[in-house]
Amino acid sequence: MNGEINTCDCKGCELKSLFFENIEDKELKDICNTKKEVFYPKGTIITNEGDEIKDFHYLKTGLVKLAKKLTENKSQIIKFARPLDFVSILSIFSDKYYQYSVIAIEDSTICSIDLNLIKNIALQNGKFTLDLLKRMSQTSDDIINTFLEIRRRNLRGRIAYVLLYFSSDIYNNNVFDLPVSRKEIAELIEMTTENVIRIFSEFRKDGIISINGKTIEILNTEMLKKISDLG
Amino acid sequence: MNGEINTCDCKGCELKSLFFENIEDKELKDICNTKKEVFYPKGTIITNEGDEIKDFHYLKTGLVKLAKKLTENKSQIIKFARPLDFVSILSIFSDKYYQYSVIAIEDSTICSIDLNLIKNIALQNGKFTLDLLKRMSQTSDDIINTFLEIRRRNLRGRIAYVLLYFSSDIYNNNVFDLPVSRKEIAELIEMTTENVIRIFSEFRKDGIISINGKTIEILNTEMLKKISDLG
DNA sequence: CGCGGCTTTGATGTTCATCAAGTAAAGTGG
């Protein structure tokens, strides 16, 4: 352990303000000294369903999906996640193995911290652990709530819900590039790819949206909200 | 604060071994002195969606459902829960208000502990907080997993899944009294009451189950598993 | 340039919700 070779930059990391607000300098230093940043190209698997959980993951840049594989070419998507939005926290305190996979949809960078280190800090530092608790509670509430919202809607309502989700929650803009395929949308809201496309086309014909490949513009937000609410 | 009027019996409570394994005597005493046990007759609301979260609840006896109301006579059920199974832990560390209601399906007894007390102990006692974390992780994993299992099945598969759930997970017996109505099953697995009944009848005609009001016997477990897996 | 995956549209049949109507069971008040 020879002195000052660490160029630890965690103090300015957005994850710190998000997650490690109430942490001792010593603890943060331990994290910084052992953390690893890994780059995952689009399409690669970050964690695989069934693998042993060893690290605490945080998405620094990119876009990922949390998914369960059903067959070779069919999955169920639990949620999409952006930085600040995805911190691997579900399962990691209760399970030895991952319950689902995390896959990079766009090029992504993951910051990875040894889970035992996190657990040790949690044992010592009540404030930090309560922050963890709070964060986990938010994450699972959000997932459960989205599941309920989706499952009570018919297909048109689901598509409207997803379009509003991207437009309002993610991009805050009426025009946006869909970051996911039609198939992935289908796997998120439990329907077939064909019907995702079909309803996109219907909405286009009805003048509610315009479509150009991955680029979507919402022309009639009110109508879309109505379909989402009634569907 | 006059001396020894407390007849605290928490030390033998099953909740202690489940949840408060790693807790100081002083902390347990605080809990015991302030806890309240309340009886809720069948059908009554224990906590109401939108109400302020003030207490940490634990189901001592009975059966409850966690549900979200959609209209006057339509709900979505998140899960059923028995003692040892239900500890109100979702949302309570992240939210000020309940995201869903808890309703007694059978006569139930709830042990209620001031949430601020729990939070204070959590700040002091890292082991206890990690136990909380673990428990919450299990609970939300379980709910999310069940949602995924249900939503990927067709109606026959869902009914088979639910019947196996009661038979295997809850009663550990081929014969059992359904503790819930057909409507409640429908609200758990997102289908209509009529179709729950219809598929029950189909299974009966096919010799897979026998039905006598609320009493159900599973005659052909293998077939039911096959339907659950393939549906 | 060709292969495989993604997208699109149409035709077809199955699955499922809705409507209707009746029976059984379970509360409720006199």
Next chain:
DNA sequence: CCACTTTACTTGATGAACATCAAAGCCGCG
């Protein structure tokens, strides 16, 4: 405790919503 009311259960008929199958164009990538 019994008539009455309400809620739960059941079955059938019908049409709408949805999945499946098929076929073709498109795009990116090796």
